[in-house]
Amino acid sequence: MNERYIGLMSGTSMDGIDGVLVDLSTLPGHVLAACHAAYPPALRERLLVLAQAPRAPFSELLSLDMEVGRHFAETAAQVLESAGLTAAAVRAIGSHGQTIRHLPGQSPGSTLQIGDPNIIAERSGITTVADFRRRDMAAGGEGAPLVPAFHAAAFAGDACRAVLNIGGIANLTVLNPGGEVLGFDTGPGNLLMDAWAQRHGHGPMDRDGAWAAGGRVDQRLLTRLMDDPYFRRPPPKSTGREHFNLPWLEKRLQGLDPPPPACDVQATLCELTATSIREALHRHAAQARELLVCGGGVHNDHLMARLRALLPAQQIRSTAALGLDPDLVEAVAFAWLARETLAGRAGNLPAVTGARRAVVLGGIYPGRTGI
Ligand SMILES: Nc1ncnc2c1ncn2[C@@H]1O[C@H](COP(=O)(O)OP(=O)(O)O)[C@@H](O)[C@H]1O
Ligand SMILES: [Mg+2]
Structure with missing residues (x-):
């Protein structure tokens, strides 16, 4: 056939x-x-x-x-x-x-x-x-998300595994052997980092996360960003540019005194992606020991380093390890x-x-x- x-x-x-x-x-x-x-x-x-x-x-x-x-x-x-x-x-x-x-x-x-x-x-x-x-x-x-059914068909194993797709928005699939598949959008993946990089003349993306890597996470800003109710909402949930966009960021930058330099904002946006993924994983896939990553975010070295630092108990690999680019x-x-x-x-x-x-x-x- x-x-x-x-x-x-x-x-x-x-x-x-x-x-x-x-x-x-x-x-x-x-x-x-x-x-x-x-x-x-x-x-x-x-x-x-x-x-x-x-x-x-x-x-x-x-x-x-x-x-x-x-x-x-x-x-x-x-x-x-x-x-x-x-x-x-x-x-x-x-x-x-x-x-x-x-x-x-x-x-x-x-x-x-x-x-x-x-x-x-x-x-x-x-x-x-x-x-x-x-x-x-x-x-x-x-x-949305629709990819979890494929993740289940392609990547399910003997132990609990999570699959993380870091696109503009990031989504997580939890594959429990014998259990129900769980999947939802965790929040922003690359899209805020892309938009901030573009605005500050770094082109359409912060290549390899190099700009973010040179900045410092602004904890005041990170707290404000993580305070968005989307992150606490239970699944099913999905999101997009309609919710997470530059005006959303600007609103949360307002009144920060002194304002963080642009590279610190970039570092904080990268941290936001990593932190929201960690929270989602802890809340919904605490038993997963393996995290398979796909989507363009896998090329952002700084983001991947931050994910590894925030999730020391998980083995983090690209889906290439299971045979798919x-x-x-x-x-x-x-x-x-x-x-x-x-x-x-x-x-x-x-x-x-x-x-x-x-x-x-x-x-x-x-x-x-x-x-
Ligand atoms: N070398 C890289 N460094 C940093 N980010 C990258 C790199 N390559 C790809 N990306 C990110 O991946 C995004 C594209 O990922 P993709 O999985 O196609 O997302 P989507 O499904 O939303 O189109 C780019 O917009 C960029 O943010
Ligand atoms: Mg794409």
């Missing part, structure tokens, strides 16, 4: 699209080709503006939906080409799309991922599964979710998202030869 799938993912960091062509006949999957297609800076800027504009122009939404769709289609073509395969060799594409709104806390909750899947299916000729989150929300769930875990997860959908199997875990029931996720956009 053809078990080759393409997974396409772009997360809250809005850094660009991770594409993977993976054979899922054994998990965590055998990667045949992968690429990262960075968004052109002007496109990234438009997406950031759209994601944060209280009243986004409808024409901009439509235009970006199609432009992002074209970029996703190109990424699919790129991985296909680098694997030396044709469309017929791939069963389906799972496309996450680009989140531009995630408002799970409202009633009713809403979430929107753009990147028109019609364009991906039409250009590639490959059946495309997309729009995974909204079905979970329609069933009363948070719509940490930069590709989410893209592979969406390839896997496409497979589950086409097989008619549910992709969400109600215990994780809070949905009333397990549901088959996503819309199916037929390829050239049908579904």
Whole structure:
């Protein structure tokens, strides 16, 4: 049976699209080709503006939906080409799309991922599964995180393990042998560090955490940041740029006298990510002795050093130790979710998202030869 799938993912960091062509006949999957297609800076800027504009122009939404769709289609073509395969060799594409709104806390909750899947299916000729989150929300769930089901399928072991994905937002999955899978967003991963670095002329990220490493944690600020009720809220919970953003930080910087220098703020933001992860782990996975890390944050040396310092009882390794490149875990997860959908199997875990029931996720956009 053809078990080759393409997974396409772009997360809250809005850094660009991770594409993977993976054979899922054994998990965590055998990667045949992968690429990262960075968004052109002007496109990234438009997406950031759209994601944060209280009243986004409808024409901009439509235009970006199609432009992002074209970029996703190109990424699919790129991985296909680098694997030396044709469309017929791939069963389906799972496309996450680009989140531009995630408002799970409202009633009713809403979430929107753009990147028109019609364009991906039409250009590639490959059946495309997309729009995974909204079905979970329609069933009363948070719509996120969706990766824990894949983490469970790919990484469960004999002992309790936690999987940590450090994207723009960080999410944690707890895998208890024989028990229910737990998963939730811990809070900011990289997105505040990225935004602060960008504002202070360090480019789109604090590479390797070098700037943060040269600063000092401001305990006054850290206390204020950690005081956000999100960190204390019990799961199910998920969050996004709508909650954790520069204005959120600025509000908590106000009135600090003397104000911390910019590099100390960066060090504190890094500490916030590490501390909120430690708290989440202590509260919900105290028994886990192993922490498997994936997502771009794994390349932030300072963040990883702080995590190791704050979690001395856990063995902290990248998912590469279990055979999957940490930069590709989410893209592979969406390839896997496409497979589950086409097989008619549910992709969400109600215990994780809070949905009333397990549901088959996503819309199916037929390829050239049908579904
Ligand atoms: N060398 C690095 N040093 C520091 N941070 C990095 C490095 N490489 C990647 N990152 C971080 O990882 C982010 C991308 O991670 P990713 O897992 O793609 O997140 P998302 O799923 O939100 O798109 C970047 O925005 C950046 O913050
Ligand atoms: Mg990314």
